[in-house]
Amino acid sequence: MNKRKFMVMGIVGVIVSIAILYQLREYVAVYNRVEQVDVSPQPMMAAPSPILVGKTIVIDAGHGGKDAGAIGQSGINEKDLTLQTALNIKQELETRTGAKVILTRKEDDFLSLAERADLSNEQKADLFISLHCDAFEEGSVGGITSYYYRHEDYEVAQTIHSLLYQDFLQTRDRGVLYGDFQVLRDNEAPSVLLELGYISNVEDENRIQSHLFQTHAAKSITDGIITFLLKDK
Numbered sequence: 001m002n003k004r005k006f007m008v009m010g011i012v013g014v015i016v017s018i019a020i021l022y023q024l025r026e027y028v029a030v031y032n033r034v035e036q037v038d039v040s041p042q043p044m045m046a047a048p049s050p051i052l053v054g055k056t057i058v059i060d061a062g063h064g065g066k067d068a069g070a071i072g073q074s075g076i077n078e079k080d081l082t083l084q085t086a087l088n089i090k091q092e093l094e095t096r097t098g099a100k101v102i103l104t105r106k107e108d109d110f111l112s113l114a115e116r117a118d119l120s121n122e123q124k125a126d127l128f129i130s131l132h133c134d135a136f137e138e139g140s141v142g143g144i145t146s147y148y149y150r151h152e153d154y155e156v157a158q159t160i161h162s163l164l165y166q167d168f169l170q171t172r173d174r175g176v177l178y179g180d181f182q183v184l185r186d187n188e189a190p191s192v193l194l195e196l197g198y199i200s201n202v203e204d205e206n207r208i209q210s211h212l213f214q215t216h217a218a219k220s221i222t223d224g225i226i227t228f229l230l231k232d233k
């Protein structure tokens, strides 16, 4: 092979190598694009299921404003815990059922007991749920209690209460009891009042604030509402 031929071969070799590398780069780019598509998050959440469209549910965050409610050992106020739980239930209910969900308060506002029941009556609610936390001078007392006022509301209180305890809950089951509370007594809608635990009890106080319990409570209370409102369908 003469020198000239050798140089031509060399140049051709270099050109072929560049062409191969260029092609290879294209393949890698395409592969990466495919990879990117595969790992991208799923677009948009599913639309709400319309199972409770047309139903109105009033969620009442106990206390608020100048009325802090009970105060926990860590200094947390009952009014803040009830509001957080109410907001979580509202989100869960709207996402899963399409129901109209009205909160008696969306912020740290004061409302009388009569105003809470009046709102439920004005809105012709299909169900009213009031959220509270207990407190007791004895720190060892703990657990969840669900209250009803009218005999016919026992069933919905029982349904929600048992769903709260369906998954393992490390707190005492204090049962479903009759309670002469004004928000229940003055209410025309089926009504329940939930005492989600004792904030005077350190374990209960931590449990109620935990993301795990808040998620669980929103889910099981929503399950209870769906079960109750669809029972005659």
Ligand SMILES: [Zn+2]
Residues within 6 Å of the ligand: 062, 063, 069, 070, 078, 131, 132, 133, 134
């Ligand atoms: Zn309370």
